[in-house]
Amino acid sequence: MASSIIHLAVTNELTKRCEFKDEGRLKFGAILPDAGNGNASHLKKATWGYNKRVYDFERFRSEYGEKIKIDDLYVGYYLHLVQDICYRHFVFDKYKWNPTIPGNVEKLHKDYSIINFYVASHYGLSNDIEAPADFNSEEITKLCPFDIARLMKSMAEYFIPVSDEDIFFFTKEMADEFISEAVELCLKELKALENGEALIDSYDNAWDNMPYSLLETTLNTRDLGEYRIDGTERYTCYGRIIRSDAAITPSEKDIAFLKSSNITTIIDLRSAQEKERKPHGLSNLEGFDYHDIPIEEGSGIPESVEAVPESYYRIARAANIREVFRTIADAESAVMFNCTAGKDRSGVIAALILWLCGVRKSDIVYDYMRTKENNQKRFELIHQNFPDLDMDIVIPNENNMIRFMEMIEDNHGTVQEYFTSIGITPDIQRMIVEKAS
Known part of the structure; x- marks a missing residue:
């Protein structure tokens, strides 16, 4: 994220616009997260089914909300996190930075080394920040270990002139632009803190994680948490x-992972033919409760892109679909359900469960679309083996899930009424919701 000197510049500009009790503690707090472990000190956590990450603003406000009201060190620390989410939007969304390209991260860090002295000079910063004498007794130290000596050493280096080499990405103009935007966002957050208004929401400021699978031998094993x-x-x-x-x-x-995580109820949605070709690897293993519940309606490829939502609706009305949901509700352990690719039959069931729990539709579509990234290798292989197949039928697109949910509402009114129509009573619905949440 932004370098400590940029955080200091933002904070210095804030002192020109707002009155603080102790500017020294404010500025120390503003760079302090960079002295800790990156994830712990920045309160990063996984969310959206491990598909995204966030800075956990709610946790910080819960644990240090009273300190924010009276101590500028905690104000500075909190605003550092605010600036970091601003930086993510600035670099990744506004300027389309791509850290996955080999060498890009290293080049960006080199840009920082060039820009830092400019920032220090342009914003009239001084290398006069000191750690509180009794820092080790501060409440914030319970968050994680902080290497203050390392922080102070790196800060001193920012004030040393460097050769003015060519910039790769992050220019001086971008630094100025970001600092201006970060100041305005921090001012808005300070005002909200003062007036008891809505504050920055971690969930809606989450950013994408790399695609993952909970199992090393699958591509698309994902949590609905x-x-x-x-x-x-x-x-x-x-x-x-x-x-x-x-x-x-x-x-x-x-x-070992599944057993240690108590994920031992397995629901296999594949057809008899699919299971015959490739038997499930957990079907006969001790310690697993394997359920063979075929959903035949999703085992073939729809005739066209337009037919995909209709195929999803047929999955939702499949003869065995009630048994799937009853098994989930009755399971004493955590449940893993699968089809072949974890895309259509699994995607429909995941969507219906999340919807029943009250998750908003846009998030359900997001969860569905992560399959597109997870199954990229699978899609490439399908295309190689079936070059004449229209891959737009196979690869997920948002309209498939949106239209499917519209069909549920068109035919049943609410997702609860859909469940009732397939024989999943309100009591069983509550069991599913309690299972998931």
């Missing part, structure tokens, strides 16, 4: 319900 129940501060829970592609050859590590 940490999706926010719309209109509340509650979330679905991790480790309760897992969507997946078929675990055909689970490794010893996979098996």
Whole structure:
């Protein structure tokens, strides 16, 4: 994220616009997160089913809210996190920075080394920040270990002139632009803190994680936890319900992970023919409760892109769909359900569960679309083997899920009424919701 000297520049500009009790503590707090472990000191956590990450503003406000009211060190620390989310939007969204290109991260850090002295000079900064004498007794030290000596050493280096080499990405003009935007966002947050107004929301400022699979031998094993129940501060829970592609050859590590995580109820949605071709790797293993519940309606490829939502609706009305949801509700352990690719049948069931829990539709679409990234290698292989197949039918697009949810509402009114129509009574619906959240 932004270098400590940029955080200091933002904070210095804030002191010109606002009155603080102790500018020394404010400025020390503003750079302090960079002295700790990156994840712990910045309160980073996974959310949106491990698909995204956030700075946990709510946690910081919960743990240090009273300190923010009276101590500028904690104000500075909090505003550092505010500036970091501003920086993410600035660099990744506004300027389309791509850190996955080899060498880009290193080049950006080199830009910082060139820009830092400019920032220090241009904003009239002084290398006069001191750690409080009794810092080790500060409440913030419970968050994680802080290497203050390392922080002070790096700060001193920012005030040493460097050769003015060519900039790769992050220019002086961008530094000025970001500092201006960060100041305005911090002022807005300070005003909200003072007036008791709505503050920055971690969930809606989350950023994408790299695609992941919970199992090393699958591509698309994902958790349905940490999706926010719309209109509340509650979330679905991790480790309760897992969507997946078929675990055909689970490794010893996979098996140990599932058992240690209590994910031992397995629901295999594949057709008899699919299972015959590739038997499930957990079907006969001790310690797993394997359920063979075929959903035939999703085993083929739709005739066209336009037919995909209709195929999803047929999955939702499949003969065995009630048994799937009853098994999830009745399971004593956490549940993992799978089809072949974890895309259509699993995607429909995941969507219906999240919807029943009260997760907003846009988040359900997001969860569905992550399959597009996770299954990239699978899609490439399908295209190689079936070059004449229209891949737009196979690869997820947002309209598939949007239209499917519209069809549920057109035919049933609400997702609760849909569940009732397939024989999942309100009592069982509550069991599913309790299972997931």
